[in-house]
Amino acid sequence: MKIVILSILIGLTAGLLGALCGVGGGIVLVPAFVTFLGFEQKQAVATSLAVIIVTALAATVNNARSGNLIDWKIVVAVGAASALTAWFGSDLMRSLSNQMLTRTFGVVLVVFGLRMLIKG
Numbered sequence: 001m002k003i004v005i006l007s008i009l010i011g012l013t014a015g016l017l018g019a020l021c022g023v024g025g026g027i028v029l030v031p032a033f034v035t036f037l038g039f040e041q042k043q044a045v046a047t048s049l050a051v052i053i054v055t056a057l058a059a060t061v062n063n064a065r066s067g068n069l070i071d072w073k074i075v076v077a078v079g080a081a082s083a084l085t086a087w088f089g090s091d092l093m094r095s096l097s098n099q100m101l102t103r104t105f106g107v108v109l110v111v112f113g114l115r116m117l118i119k120g
Helices: 002-021 025-037 041-065 072-095 098-119
Strands: none
Touching: 002 025, 002 041, 025 041, 025 098, 041 072, 041 098
């Protein structure tokens, strides 16, 4: 029961931050899955990507109801490129150790976080 409650709290946090800031998967879900649910990094990444499908669909439907918030040409271009590279990226992820993946993830978060703080 504890894992279900933790999962719901993680989902509520990720959903809110995803809808407000466009984040949730990598920034919220992966660290939460590792820290609170005891997932290995690879399992956290794979599970996060599956959750993002549901989260993104719900937010996209709601945003589409609001009018011209979504640039569908960009969605198609970025989506196609992202889907292609995600397919190969998931193969790469499985070939990395959990430790290497965790370190890479941490570096990416720090670099982008610092850039946002400095430029934002």
